[in-house]
Amino acid sequence: MAEATQPAGVPASGTPAPAATANVPDPVAAGLWRASWRAIKSSWAGRLSLLTLVLIVASSLAAPLWANHVADSGPLTNHLTDQIRLNGELTDVVSFEGIPIGPTGQKRFFLGADANGRDIMVRLLYGGRNSLQISLVATTITLLLGTLFGLIAGFFRGWVDSVISRGLDILQSTPIILLGIALGVATALGGINLGIVKIPGDSLFIPALIIGVIQTVYVARPLRGITLSLRERPFVEAARSQGATNMRIIRREILPNLGTSLLVLAPIIFAQTVSYEAALSFLGAGVQPPNPSWGTLISDGLDVLVSAPHLTIIPGAVLAAMVLSLNLLGDVVREAIDPRGMVAAAQKDEH
Amino acid sequence: MTAPTAPTPAGAPDAASDLLLDIDGLGVAFPSERGPIHAVRDVRLTLRRGEVLAVVGESGSGKSVTALTLLGLTRGRGTAITGKAEFDGIDLIGASDSQLRRIRGKRIAMVFQDPMSSLNPVLRIGHQIAEQIRAHEGVGKAEARKRTIDALTEVGIPRAAERVDAYPHEFSGGMRQRVMIAMALVCGPELLIADEPTTALDVTVQAQILDLILRLRDERGMSVMLVTHDLGVVAETADQVAVMYGGRIVEQAPCDELFADPRHPYSWGLIGSIPPLTGAKPEYLPTIAGTPPSPLALPAGCPFRARCPHEFEQCAEVPPLAETAGAPGHLDRCWLPIDEKRIRRAGADGRIGLLHDAEATTEESA
Numbered sequence: 001m002a003e004a005t006q007p008a009g010v011p012a013s014g015t016p017a018p019a020a021t022a023n024v025p026d027p028v029a030a031g032l033w034r035a036s037w038r039a040i041k042s043s044w045a046g047r048l049s050l051l052t053l054v055l056i057v058a059s060s061l062a063a064p065l066w067a068n069h070v071a072d073s074g075p076l077t078n079h080l081t082d083q084i085r086l087n088g089e090l091t092d093v094v095s096f097e098g099i100p101i102g103p104t105g106q107k108r109f110f111l112g113a114d115a116n117g118r119d120i121m122v123r124l125l126y127g128g129r130n131s132l133q134i135s136l137v138a139t140t141i142t143l144l145l146g147t148l149f150g151l152i153a154g155f156f157r158g159w160v161d162s163v164i165s166r167g168l169d170i171l172q173s174t175p176i177i178l179l180g181i182a183l184g185v186a187t188a189l190g191g192i193n194l195g196i197v198k199i200p201g202d203s204l205f206i207p208a209l210i211i212g213v214i215q216t217v218y219v220a221r222p223l224r225g226i227t228l229s230l231r232e233r234p235f236v237e238a239a240r241s242q243g244a245t246n247m248r249i250i251r252r253e254i255l256p257n258l259g260t261s262l263l264v265l266a267p268i269i270f271a272q273t274v275s276y277e278a279a280l281s282f283l284g285a286g287v288q289p290p291n292p293s294w295g296t297l298i299s300d301g302l303d304v305l306v307s308a309p310h311l312t313i314i315p316g317a318v319l320a321a322m323v324l325s326l327n328l329l330g331d332v333v334r335e336a337i338d339p340r341g342m343v344a345a346a347q348k349d350e351h
Numbered sequence: 352m353t354a355p356t357a358p359t360p361a362g363a364p365d366a367a368s369d370l371l372l373d374i375d376g377l378g379v380a381f382p383s384e385r386g387p388i389h390a391v392r393d394v395r396l397t398l399r400r401g402e403v404l405a406v407v408g409e410s411g412s413g414k415s416v417t418a419l420t421l422l423g424l425t426r427g428r429g430t431a432i433t434g435k436a437e438f439d440g441i442d443l444i445g446a447s448d449s450q451l452r453r454i455r456g457k458r459i460a461m462v463f464q465d466p467m468s469s470l471n472p473v474l475r476i477g478h479q480i481a482e483q484i485r486a487h488e489g490v491g492k493a494e495a496r497k498r499t500i501d502a503l504t505e506v507g508i509p510r511a512a513e514r515v516d517a518y519p520h521e522f523s524g525g526m527r528q529r530v531m532i533a534m535a536l537v538c539g540p541e542l543l544i545a546d547e548p549t550t551a552l553d554v555t556v557q558a559q560i561l562d563l564i565l566r567l568r569d570e571r572g573m574s575v576m577l578v579t580h581d582l583g584v585v586a587e588t589a590d591q592v593a594v595m596y597g598g599r600i601v602e603q604a605p606c607d608e609l610f611a612d613p614r615h616p617y618s619w620g621l622i623g624s625i626p627p628l629t630g631a632k633p634e635y636l637p638t639i640a641g642t643p644p645s646p647l648a649l650p651a652g653c654p655f656r657a658r659c660p661h662e663f664e665q666c667a668e669v670p671p672l673a674e675t676a677g678a679p680g681h682l683d684r685c686w687l688p689i690d691e692k693r694i695r696r697a698g699a700d701g702r703i704g705l706l707h708d709a710e711a712t713t714e715e716s717a
Contacts, residue, residue: 242456
């Protein structure tokens with residue numbers, strides 16, 4: 001019975017809140033966003049990673065500006081036979097030996113050209129756009145599906161939970177890159193045709209969808225665990241005693257309590273998505289050429305790795321910076337709003 | 352079971368019409384790996400409009416389960432619920448989930464033991480209260496908010512118009528319990544079930560909360576079922592008292608009656624273990640020897656048998672809950688003849704107690 005769990009000797013203050021947490025700013029009190037923002041502002045890791053992210057995102061967004069007003073070249077425009085003036089001399093964009101021009105530091109071909117004479121800077125910016133778009137859509141899909149499945153499985157338990165959890169098991173037991181390649185190659189050929197919904201094979205939505213679905217398990221698992229514990233909390237019983245339906249309990253009582261977990265998981269999932277997108281595109285199962293993305297740029301550069309290493313190094317460095325910053329930012333946010341590591345624990349339990 | 356007339360509180364005029372809650376033969380058994388756990392057995396209770404019924408007992412006696420069962424909160428997962436529980440003519444045991452949902456919060460409201468954890472930490476309190484009004488009465492947001500503020504004012508929360516937008520952690524324990532009560536009362540329930548509403552609070556706040564519940568009872572004429580293990584709380588608030596032990600009601604009486612003339616040895620033990628306020632202080636506070644029986648292996652016969660110093664052969668059979676003498680509405684489950692009870696319960700110092708030889712025990716241990 002309930003009173004057995006009541007700690008004896010609760011001090012007369014009537015608030016049995018442990019003193020240890022008194023100094024820690026209550027994440028709920030400050031609001032999750034404000035608490036996260038404060039933590040990011042006050043650590044160099046947070047500031048640095050946020051700055052990097054803002055730079056990458058802003059420059060990717062500004063891709064058309066650079067292309068139209070500075071480089072005067074599109075991401076797919078071929079300059080194989082063009083010549084530009086470099087240090088007063090006319091120079092081939094791609095030499096007769098097939099070696100593309102290196103970084104010029106000028107408006108045109110700022111970072112040099114690739115083997116097809118395309119402006120690397122322009123392609124890098126557009127590639128960032130594509131990669132970020134895909135990652136954003138994929139992360140959204142992952143968070144939505146993961147929350148949905150985690151909530152339903154954790155709340156209803158029983159056979160519903162079994163079906164969902166075994167489904168996630170199957171998803172997880174398949175090597176994630178192989179699954180991505182298989183789905184990516186299959187859909188790149190014919191696109192997705194579900195009768196009403198038709199997505200052409202070269203659409204960016206296809207890799208986003210694949211990555212989004214495959215990663216669902218990393219959100220659904222921890223959220224299922226957290227929901228399992230939330231549903232036993234007294235406020236759920238209190239809501240039920242007030243005549244709340246299951247729907248209302250899920251929506252109004254449990255979902256708002258998942259905010260912390262989602263905010264902790266989101267940057268990690270986003271970082272994972274970015275690198276996963278790059279991996280799939282690198283292997284030819286993600287963004288389809290000639291469309292640029294960080295992954296396809298690295299893959300393109302690989303052919304001329306020895307003669308033009310910057311083609312591989314530059315997109316690789318941007319990718320690494322992006323993923324690193326996201327992970328750093330995720331850590332800062334997690335420490336601010338999940339100091340006791342509840343979300344991390346739930347993740348660990350599930351693996 | 353014998354069926355004596357329903358206990359009538361002194362001075363209640365029209366017995367049949369104002370009967371709000373009628374529980375009879377209620378049993379609740381939870382499944383477990385080692386067989387069913389009979390948490391509640393053969394409980395019979397009645398509650399009139401405007402009456403305060405206290406259900407007393409130690410942990411595991413089934414009092415909370417009884418309360419939760421009325422709202423259907425023990426349903427599911429193989430729980431076996433038997434017997435009858437009628438609320439204003441509505442069968443609470445057989446009611447569908449959706450029927451029950453319409454009653455919960457609207458006609459029967461519940462206040463839980465721990466206000467710290469019964470409020471959702473991430474939602475504003477006003478939101479949590481308004482949500483309920485809107486769920487039950489389909490009123491608009493503005494109207495719900497206005498009523499929420501009124502309800503908070505009514506339970507004595509200062510500056511309710513501002514506090515309505517605060518989060519639970521911004522309230523003290525007593526204030527949170529007031530919020531819980533406001534939440535329970537906002538839809539004007541006819542029955543308030545308070546499951547140890549003051550256990551988590553300190554004594555002064557406890558008194559305030561009890562006063563609040565009683566004041567609202569008086570103003571609204573609602574009935575209160577107060578689940579508690581605190582006899583002090585019972586004495587202050589209850590009209591009727593039911594003492595539970597091992598899932599059964601062992602004694603039921605009007606409040607004054609119970610304290611003046613307790614009939615069941617378990618009640619003697621409970622009353623005897625209250626520290627005396629006057630006279631010589633005993634060196635050791637009397638206790639009831641032994642531990643509560645495991646609900647998995649309840650002794651056959653009287654549930655209190657194993658701990659009762661007055662046990663005799665007949666106790667192997669479950670005594671009926673019956674009126675033993677004179678006083679109408681005073682029922683108990685004990686085979687001892689009434690005269691014998693009155694002799695045996697008097698302690699050495701003249702106080703009511705379970706053991707004759709309380710002094711002998713203290714000497715031994717000293």
